[in-house]
Amino acid sequence: MQTTHSVTATINxxxxxxxxxxxxxxxxxxxxxxxxxGTKEGCREGECGACTVLLDGxxxxxxxxxxxxxxxxxxxxxxxxxxxxxxRLKQAIVETGGVQCxxxxxxxxxxxxxxxxxTDAPDEALIREALSxxxxxxxxxxxxxxxxxxxxxxxxxxxx
Amino acid sequence: MSHxxxxxxxxxxxxxxxxEAIYAYDYKEAGxxxxxxxxxxxxxxxxxxxxxxxxxxxPGVRAVICAADVPETLAGWSMLDTPLFARDRxxxxxxxxxxxxxxxxxxxxxxxxxxxxEIIPGTPMLDMEAACRTDAPLVHADWQxxxxxxxxxxxxxxxxxAECSADPGGVDEIFATAPLVVEDEFTSQRQYQAYLEPKSAxxxxxxxxxxxxxxxxxxxxxxxxxxxxxxxAPTDVRVLGHTIxxxxxxxxxxxxxxxxAALSKAAGGKPVKLANHRVEDLITANCRExxxxxxxxxxxxxxNILARDVEAYMDNGAYTGExxxxxxxxxxxxxxxxxxxxxxxxxxxxxxxxxxxxxxRGVSGPAMYAALENHMDNIAAKLGADRREYRLRHLFVxxxxxxxxxxxxxxxxxxxxxxxxxxxxxxSERPNNKSERPKSGKPSRTAxxxxxxxxxxxxxxxxxxxxxxxxxxxxxxxxVNTAATDNGSGVxxxxxxxxxxxxxxxxxxxxxxxxxxxxxxxxxxxxQGGRTLxxxxxAAIEGAKEVRGKLLSHAAQLLQVDVSALTIxxxxxxxxxxxxxxxxxxxVATAATFSGAPIQxxxxxxxPAVPYNPGxxxxxxxxxxxSPTYHVHYAEVEVSPVSxxxxxxxxxxAQDVGRVINRASITGQIQGAVAQSIGYALYESMRFAEDGxxxxxxxxxxxxxxxxxxxxxxxxxxxxxxxxxxFGAKGSGEAPVLLPAAVITNAVRDAIGKPVRKIPITPEDxxxxxxxxxx
Numbered sequence: 001m002q003t004t005h006s007v008t009a010t011i012n013x014x015x016x017x018x019x020x021x022x023x024x025x026x027x028x029x030x031x032x033x034x035x036x037x038g039t040k041e042g043c044r045e046g047e048c049g050a051c052t053v054l055l056d057g058x059x060x061x062x063x064x065x066x067x068x069x070x071x072x073x074x075x076x077x078x079x080x081x082x083x084x085x086x087x088r089l090k091q092a093i094v095e096t097g098g099v100q101c102x103x104x105x106x107x108x109x110x111x112x113x114x115x116x117x118x119t120d121a122p123d124e125a126l127i128r129e130a131l132s133x134x135x136x137x138x139x140x141x142x143x144x145x146x147x148x149x150x151x152x153x154x155x156x157x158x159x160x
Numbered sequence: 161m162s163h164x165x166x167x168x169x170x171x172x173x174x175x176x177x178x179x180e181a182i183y184a185y186d187y188k189e190a191g192x193x194x195x196x197x198x199x200x201x202x203x204x205x206x207x208x209x210x211x212x213x214x215x216x217x218x219p220g221v222r223a224v225i226c227a228a229d230v231p232e233t234l235a236g237w238s239m240l241d242t243p244l245f246a247r248d249r250x251x252x253x254x255x256x257x258x259x260x261x262x263x264x265x266x267x268x269x270x271x272x273x274x275x276x277x278e279i280i281p282g283t284p285m286l287d288m289e290a291a292c293r294t295d296a297p298l299v300h301a302d303w304q305x306x307x308x309x310x311x312x313x314x315x316x317x318x319x320x321x322a323e324c325s326a327d328p329g330g331v332d333e334i335f336a337t338a339p340l341v342v343e344d345e346f347t348s349q350r351q352y353q354a355y356l357e358p359k360s361a362x363x364x365x366x367x368x369x370x371x372x373x374x375x376x377x378x379x380x381x382x383x384x385x386x387x388x389x390x391x392x393a394p395t396d397v398r399v400l401g402h403t404i405x406x407x408x409x410x411x412x413x414x415x416x417x418x419x420x421a422a423l424s425k426a427a428g429g430k431p432v433k434l435a436n437h438r439v440e441d442l443i444t445a446n447c448r449e450x451x452x453x454x455x456x457x458x459x460x461x462x463x464n465i466l467a468r469d470v471e472a473y474m475d476n477g478a479y480t481g482e483x484x485x486x487x488x489x490x491x492x493x494x495x496x497x498x499x500x501x502x503x504x505x506x507x508x509x510x511x512x513x514x515x516x517x518x519x520x521r522g523v524s525g526p527a528m529y530a531a532l533e534n535h536m537d538n539i540a541a542k543l544g545a546d547r548r549e550y551r552l553r554h555l556f557v558x559x560x561x562x563x564x565x566x567x568x569x570x571x572x573x574x575x576x577x578x579x580x581x582x583x584x585x586x587x588s589e590r591p592n593n594k595s596e597r598p599k600s601g602k603p604s605r606t607a608x609x610x611x612x613x614x615x616x617x618x619x620x621x622x623x624x625x626x627x628x629x630x631x632x633x634x635x636x637x638x639x640v641n642t643a644a645t646d647n648g649s650g651v652x653x654x655x656x657x658x659x660x661x662x663x664x665x666x667x668x669x670x671x672x673x674x675x676x677x678x679x680x681x682x683x684x685x686x687x688q689g690g691r692t693l694x695x696x697x698x699a700a701i702e703g704a705k706e707v708r709g710k711l712l713s714h715a716a717q718l719l720q721v722d723v724s725a726l727t728i729x730x731x732x733x734x735x736x737x738x739x740x741x742x743x744x745x746x747x748v749a750t751a752a753t754f755s756g757a758p759i760q761x762x763x764x765x766x767x768p769a770v771p772y773n774p775g776x777x778x779x780x781x782x783x784x785x786x787s788p789t790y791h792v793h794y795a796e797v798e799v800s801p802v803s804x805x806x807x808x809x810x811x812x813x814a815q816d817v818g819r820v821i822n823r824a825s826i827t828g829q830i831q832g833a834v835a836q837s838i839g840y841a842l843y844e845s846m847r848f849a850e851d852g853x854x855x856x857x858x859x860x861x862x863x864x865x866x867x868x869x870x871x872x873x874x875x876x877x878x879x880x881x882x883x884x885x886x887f888g889a890k891g892s893g894e895a896p897v898l899l900p901a902a903v904i905t906n907a908v909r910d911a912i913g914k915p916v917r918k919i920p921i922t923p924e925d926x927x928x929x930x931x932x933x934x935x
Binding site for chain 2: 104132
């Protein structure tokens with residue numbers, strides 16, 4: 001018999017209390033209990049990155065994270081990433097053609113937001129390294145990288 | 161400003177980037193049950209006992225079904241050989257045996273554990289050549305009783321599910337007397353489409369009809385398949401499309417839709433969702449088939465190819481799907497692009513105890529082109545000829561013929577492809593380290609070996625027809641109804657809207673194309689073979705012209721002018737040669753709607769049939785190449801003698817696209833297709849163990865290309881308007897997948913000085929080859 005626990009965590013800036021069963025993953029809680037379906041299920045084994053969310057600011061695969069461990073922590077999903085930087089990232093990936101089927105896109109936006117919060121102007125090699133936990137089967141990655149470079153270019157423009 | 165050739169932004173990009181888009185995998189219905197399939201863990205065996213009683217009594221369980229609970233029928237796209245559930249035998253690991261619907265997935269899983277069944281395992285047939293021997297055990301003992309889904313029967317026998325062959329006579333004599341014979345064998349593994357969204361469906365049995373919500377490339381095909389399995393009329397099934405998280409051919413046929421339909425009916429009409437776990441998805445996916453291609457050429461002393469002989473084995477897996485058609489491709493592609501004298505070919509599609517194979521982008525092309533282009537390099541090497549010069553000497557030109565007798569009117573554009581690449585990387589300046597390669601012994605260096613590859617291809621646009629209807633809304637926008645789907649390419653989110661906007665004089669973002677509903681959407685042949693932009697584009701122009709005609713005629717009445725004096729620009733109605741806007745499109749549309757004559761249009765198109773020689777081959781189910789396209793690719797690689805890793809350092813594509821409709825989209829199609837085939841060539845290993853299970857059965861081991869693996873692809877879009885496409889455009893999204901495996905294997909061969917006879921080329925393969933240097 002699986003035990004049920006009540007967990008309280010900050011989800012997208014709001015305190016949420018939810019029930020979790022046994023070793024239920026954070027991804028399942030987000031998708032099924034909180035209806036945050038922007039966190040995508042791709043593999044349930046921490047390989048594809050479609051379920052990437054930020055946990056206390058750090059990107060994790062939410063499918064491989066036990067929801068119970070989120071007690072007291074801060075979680076940001078794609079739905080909560082509405083800061084200026086994330087907005088510009090989304091806009092850039094839309095404009096460069098970096099979205100095709102789009103199933104990997106939310107996870108990629110989350111990962112790249114985290115990268116740009118940590119690093120002002122990553123070069124292409126660093127961007128690609130940061131993306132190497134996010135599989136995209138459609139684009140071949142170039143236009144996604146272009147989107148980040150466009151945001152960085154915009155940052156430079158704003159600063160000068 | 162023309163909308164053709166712009167980078168118009170796709171209408172669905174924002175919802176996808178922001179996480180708002182609801183994919184089939186996310187889709188829910190009120191009161192929905194969760195389904196689960198009990199699948200065989202044996203590749204071959206007799207199902208001797210199956211008792212669902214205990215499972216049916218489990219908590220939360222609303223239905224448990226097996227073969228005995230569904231119509232005793234066999235279904236299939238091209239051959240009726242597939243049961244919905246294993247009846248007396250299992251034929252592959254992953255084959256459905258029973259299905260459960262329960263209040264929760266956990267309860268469905270628990271009930272599956274209580275299904276009482278016994279399989280007496282048999283020896284799985286895994287080796288295609290062994291399966292073709294006359295005394296081989298049969299995967300389908302009843303193969304003779306099977307009938308094609310349509311049309312007359314075709315050559316097949318025993319474990320050979322389809323055979324396409326051609327023999328003009330005299331081939332053996334040429335080989336017996338030719339000064340030089342070059343012989344090669346090339347094998348390829350399966351390729352998993354690996355769309356990021358696993359397959360899923362929600363089915364509802366309501367009012368004695370099956371309603372299917374799914375993310376599908378070809379809604380009318382899944383409607384046909386569910387109807388076959390459920391033994392009902394096609395219109396007793398209604399398929400509603402949802403956002404698709406990639407397909408690449410993997411979502412062209414049924415997957416879990418008919419099982420979900422049967423479960424919903426058994427559960428009293430409650431909606432039932434079946435969603436594949438990734439491992440389940442991978443091991444049951446209708447992958448690109450694995451192949452063995454034996455190719456030999458007889459040459460005269462000048463290197464002309466006097467005769468070619470091709471024998472190809474293509475793994476059908478346990479059931480056929482659409483693969484019967486693919487048996488034609490060894491014939492089409494065995495003597496293509498370069499001139500060949502007499503040509504004999506046989507393509508055998510072979511039943512094995514493995515998951516059924518199917519379509520993946522470019523179907524059988526990538527493996528056949530890899531075999532052909534490796535063979536060309538081998539011939540050049542035997543002749544001591546330059547690889548590029550040898551290719552150019554034998555390259556097809558206008559008027560050359562495909563093996564089926566089809567005359568190619570535009571083949572000379574191939575030469576332009578070679579020239580375009582030469583302008584970027586002159587062949588004489590390609591990386592070359594031949595002088596540095598050790599003559600004997602193991603390599604002592606750590607610096608990478610460099611090499612390059614060059615190859616060319618001819619491809620087709622899928623010939624199925626398409627249709628749509630348009631209505632002009634009161635605000636001057638256009639809503640389009642079609643079963644055509646956008647599986648990610650942007651063709652319906654940007655390309656077709658651009659074509660309609662250009663024809664009508666409005667903006668692309670004023671054209672909306674919702675996902676299909678087979679009850680109301682016009683028929684379409686599915687998102688496959690590069691056909692949507694071209695064929696649906698032609699239909700869109702026809703429909704948009706009808707709308708334009710009605711719009712102008714209504715405006716002419718309102719403005720009391722002659723219709724020929726009017727023109728539409730940027731959503732406004734103008735008198736020709738006048739800059740003052742007289743009315744808006746919205747005003748005319750509103751007036752027309754409220755006068756009881758709303759403005760609508762419709763269109764349908766099919767690519768023209770191609771004259772060919774029907775006597776050219778036996779069993780040629782796929783007869784000709786509609787709207788041929790032409791391709792030349794070039795790659796540079798670096799091969800590490802330490803790790804055996806191959807890095808693709810440069811990649812150039814020269815592609816005949818007819819005309820670019822959306823530049824950002826075509827860039828993404830070419831870049832993405834090349835990435836997929838780099839995976840096919842280097843990383844995506846899918847091997848079968850002796851018991852028939854897939855060794856690389858999850859995304860940790862089935863290694864997909866990552867951002868750090870893929871170079872930026874340089875491309876030249878060779879524009880030459882096609883008379884068969886909208887604004888001259890040809891379908892271009894599929895074909896760039898054809899050649900990367902060919903050019904990369906040739907580049908690796910060039911780098912290490914050893915032939916490459918299989919894909920994927922793993923680091924182990926490279927190190928083994930390097931170990932043998934000088935032997």
